[in-house]
Amino acid sequence: MEDGKKKGDIYSHTDATKVNLTDEQWRELLPQEVYNIAREKGTEWAFTGKYWSSKESGTYYCAACGNPLFVSDAKFESTCGWPSFFQPLNKTSVIYAPDNTHGMHRTEVLCGRCQSHLGHVFDDGPPPTGLRYCINSVILDFEKAQEANERYEQNKASNNELE
DSSP: OTTSOOOOTTOOSSOOOOOOOOHHHHHHHSOHHHHHHHTTOOOOOTTOSTTTTOOOOEEEEETTTOOEEEEGGGEEOOTTSSOEESSOSSTTTEEEEEEOGGGOOEEEEEETTTOOEEEEEESOOOTTTOOEEEEOGGGEEEEEHHHHHHHHHHHHHHHHHHO
16 A cells, blocks of 8 residues: 555455454555545545546445445546446445535445545436446555456366365
């Protein structure tokens, strides 16, 4: 990570156990820019995030805990300046909370595993859902589809050797 902090023992692409850390523990674990978005509900500048215009195939994960959030097949081009998706990976990937800050009535999107702030969801997206999940790039990790397949094959081979 950028400032040398490690992902920590909680970071996993497969563990669905809920994560409940103190604010101090999160501050120790996360780089400042990730902490700002995840725990302080910050927002990166529009059109500056590393994934807002990405067209690569793969899976997007929570940068705080590794929870699988979205797949690239659900990503679409939006003029909002942030990565936009029309649906999460599954029903437990994200959770929702009302957000009435800044004089607006919005729905906040949080990681379903660690409750980190991801962004917001709006009802102006494309079919089939009509939703637009507007997500900060800073809180996303991305694994290309090819890399995931290679890791799967390596794990499968290792498991076969153990049998």
